[in-house]
Amino acid sequence: MAEDARILEINGLTVRFPTSEGVVRAVDGVSLSLDRGETLGVVGESGCGKSVMLNSIMRLLEAPPARIGGEILYNGQDILKMPKRELFRIRGKEITMIFQEPMTSLNPVIKIGPQIAETMLLHELITKDEASAKALELLRQVEIPNAEECLGKYPHQLSGGMRQRVMIAMALACKPQILLADEPTTALDVTIQAQILALLRKLKDEYHMSMMIVTHDLGVIAEVSERVVVFYGGNVVEEAPTRALFDTPLHPYTEGLLGCIPHLSTKTGRLRVIEGNVPNPIDLPEGCVFAPRCPRRERLCVEERPALKEVGDAQGGKRHRVACHMA
Amino acid sequence: MGRYILHRLLIAIPTVIGVFLAVFLIMRMVPGDPAAIILGKNATDEQIELYREQNGLNEPFPVQIGVALGKFLTGDLGTSMVSRRTVISLIKERLPRTVELALWGLGLSTLVGVLLGILAAVTRGKWPDYLIVGGASLGISLPSFYIALMLLLLLGAKLGWIPVVGTPREGVSNFKILIAPVLTMVIGNSAMTLRTTRSSVLEIMRENFIKTARAKGLDERAVLFGHALKAAAIPIVTVVGYNLAGCFGGAIIIETVFTRPGIGKLLIDAINDRDYAVVQGTTAFISIMLIAVNLLTDVVYGLVDPRIRIEAKRG
Numbered sequence: 236m237a238e239d240a241r242i243l244e245i246n247g248l249t250v251r252f253p254t255s256e257g258v259v260r261a262v263d264g265v266s267l268s269l270d271r272g273e274t275l276g277v278v279g280e281s282g283c284g285k286s287v288m289l290n291s292i293m294r295l296l297e298a299p300p301a302r303i304g305g306e307i308l309y310n311g312q313d314i315l316k317m318p319k320r321e322l323f324r325i326r327g328k329e330i331t332m333i334f335q336e337p338m339t340s341l342n343p344v345i346k347i348g349p350q351i352a353e354t355m356l357l358h359e360l361i362t363k364d365e366a367s368a369k370a371l372e373l374l375r376q377v378e379i380p381n382a383e384e385c386l387g388k389y390p391h392q393l394s395g396g397m398r399q400r401v402m403i404a405m406a407l408a409c410k411p412q413i414l415l416a417d418e419p420t421t422a423l424d425v426t427i428q429a430q431i432l433a434l435l436r437k438l439k440d441e442y443h444m445s446m447m448i449v450t451h452d453l454g455v456i457a458e459v460s461e462r463v464v465v466f467y468g469g470n471v472v473e474e475a476p477t478r479a480l481f482d483t484p485l486h487p488y489t490e491g492l493l494g495c496i497p498h499l500s501t502k503t504g505r506l507r508v509i510e511g512n513v514p515n516p517i518d519l520p521e522g523c524v525f526a527p528r529c530p531r532r533e534r535l536c537v538e539e540r541p542a543l544k545e546v547g548d549a550q551g552g553k554r555h556r557v558a559c560h561m562a
Numbered sequence: 563m564g565r566y567i568l569h570r571l572l573i574a575i576p577t578v579i580g581v582f583l584a585v586f587l588i589m590r591m592v593p594g595d596p597a598a599i600i601l602g603k604n605a606t607d608e609q610i611e612l613y614r615e616q617n618g619l620n621e622p623f624p625v626q627i628g629v630a631l632g633k634f635l636t637g638d639l640g641t642s643m644v645s646r647r648t649v650i651s652l653i654k655e656r657l658p659r660t661v662e663l664a665l666w667g668l669g670l671s672t673l674v675g676v677l678l679g680i681l682a683a684v685t686r687g688k689w690p691d692y693l694i695v696g697g698a699s700l701g702i703s704l705p706s707f708y709i710a711l712m713l714l715l716l717l718g719a720k721l722g723w724i725p726v727v728g729t730p731r732e733g734v735s736n737f738k739i740l741i742a743p744v745l746t747m748v749i750g751n752s753a754m755t756l757r758t759t760r761s762s763v764l765e766i767m768r769e770n771f772i773k774t775a776r777a778k779g780l781d782e783r784a785v786l787f788g789h790a791l792k793a794a795a796i797p798i799v800t801v802v803g804y805n806l807a808g809c810f811g812g813a814i815i816i817e818t819v820f821t822r823p824g825i826g827k828l829l830i831d832a833i834n835d836r837d838y839a840v841v842q843g844t845t846a847f848i849s850i851m852l853i854a855v856n857l858l859t860d861v862v863y864g865l866v867d868p869r870i871r872i873e874a875k876r877g
């Protein structure tokens with residue numbers, strides 16, 4: 236029964252890009268899982284491999300050049316080894332994705348209506364009229380004003396926030412099992428960000444989806460996700476229910492990240508930043524990826540990569556795991 | 563859109579007058595007295611002098627310019643000193659052949675260019691791509707008169723498939739006369755369309771919206787034809803517009819090599835004869851045509867790109 240609860244399970248995922256400077260190890264052995272109906276937040280600094288991991292789930296990376304290892308099980312079936320036909324059936328129907336850049340993610344020469352209808356015409360046995368009627372309904376669901384008018388508009392006539400709503404409508408068109416959201420609000424104004432997050436949360440419940448939301452913003456995580464995975468240098472360094480992570484962060488990197496959020500209570504409003512730079516993905520450290528920047532570094536940390544280990548009590552059946560020798 | 567076209571037409575007027583004046587001056591600077599050339603080697607000095615007087619060649623420069631320009635602006639392109647026919651009637655007679663050649667050339671080079679460009683883009687880095695891109699470089703770097711001569715040698719002299727002289731006459735099918743000049747244009751002009759198509763398809767395939775299309779579950783063919791090509795149409799239409807201009811320009815050289823009596827041949831012959839009125843009339847006509855073609859391209863461009871079309875409707 237426990238296995239059944241997992242809709243998506245990633246085991247030992249590695250993604251490498253050979254480049255002229257060397258092999259980029261964008262994802263370096265990531266294991267995580269997504270439960271049915273759950274919202275999982277994936278947080279980490281820019282360049283730590285979040286988008287690459289998400290794109291691998293949809294098999295959107297061109298491989299070669301990318302070299303992908305490990306397995307990504309969707310309902311027990313490995314997406315990475317799936318035949319093309321099966322993949323094309325799942326993509327856009329059962330697993331859908333919204334992207335980081337709403338401004339450029341819609342085709343500039345096709346009207347909104349047909350762009351949304353296209354997905355339904357592809358995956359469902361419906362007529363064009365039915366598809367555009369559904370597209371209209373979807374636009375209303377994502378709370379676009381003048382939805383009817385919007386169907387006949389081109390992307391450049393819409394603001395970034397509206398385009399992201401259209402992207403969400405498109406992602407929901409076939410009632411997916413899993414929605415992957417890659418920094419859905421990063422490119423938007425703060426007020427719009429809050430609206431989009433609220434919308435995602437509402438729709439996730441209405442559609443009974445599982446959602447994986449990637450961000451470098453802990454505020455977003457706190458807002459929508461039930462569980463968090465912390466990424467650093469292509470590795471998962473900590474995994475915990477959201478509350479537990481905010482209350483008792485165990486990894487020094489997570490602590491650093493939390494220290495970076497400005498609290499209303501701190502008068503100075505200065506950000507505490509983690510000293511040092513993100514690791515170069517071409518030249519990842521042998522030991523713990525965070526060791527070079529870690530205030531609690533010991534010899535063992537430099538020599539051996541720590542594995543994710545379970546710590547503390549499981550909260551509501553959800554584990555708190557951390558990859559740190561010192562925790 | 564209407565205002566835009568009007569605006570473009572208004573700037574076209576000084577351009578055409580400028581071309582007219584430039585050609586006037588250049589022709590007068592080129593050595594060679596038209597009277598002497600037209601009357602031939604045996605003409606006496608008196609005959610030449612009389613001819614110059616009659617045709618207004620002895621007037622001072624500014625007067626000559628004024629007279630010519632005045633006539634030009636009222637739509638009178640003058641009369642050929644050689645054939646004594648009006649320039650307009652000469653152009654009317656020759657134009658259909660040039661248009662025929664240019665349009666076939668444009669149509670086929672666009673078709674070939676776009677198809678090969680797409681093929682090269684989807685086989686990027688593999689042998690069809692290398693073959694096509696290599697061929698295109700050759701096509702671009704060979705001058706069109708050279709291609710024309712080689713085709714004439716091969717198809718005309720060696721294989722005897724086509725007549726060596728391209729003047730239409732009884733018993734020779736139009737196809738045989740057209741094929742070599744059109745092929746010359748296709749070889750020379752499709753390369754540009756091909757490169758543009760290839761690079762814009764490749765560029766667009768890297769765009770974010772292509773990833774969106776793939777994420778919808780579309781297969782590669784649907785992504786290419788349903789999404790990438792629609793967006794690539796904009797740069798392709800632009801290059802086809804340039805090509806249309808290029809085809810009319812190229813026709814001048816190609817018609818000369820194939821002795822095909824079109825506008826280009828008319829112009830080259832007139833230059834050799836120092837037939838001032840014909841040179842001026844034809845160049846002015848060609849420049850008006852090129853301006854019209856460019857304007858047409860811009861209008862079509864606007865029709866393809868919704869971003870331009872909608873802005874234009876608003877303003």
Ligand SMILES: Nc1ncnc2c1ncn2[C@@H]1O[C@H](COP(=O)(O)OP(=O)(O)OP(=O)(O)O)[C@@H](O)[C@H]1O
Nearest residue numbers: 252259261280281282283284285286287288451516
């Ligand atoms: N196609 C590629 N070829 C080479 N390197 C790549 C490629 N795609 C990504 N990378 C590298 O992989 C690493 C991870 O990139 P990724 O886009 O996943 O970061 P991210 O966590 O999503 O960051 P951001 O918050 O900026 O979106 C980066 O160092 C990036 O330069």
Ligand SMILES: [Mg+2]
Nearest residue numbers: 285286335418
């Ligand atoms: Mg990213």
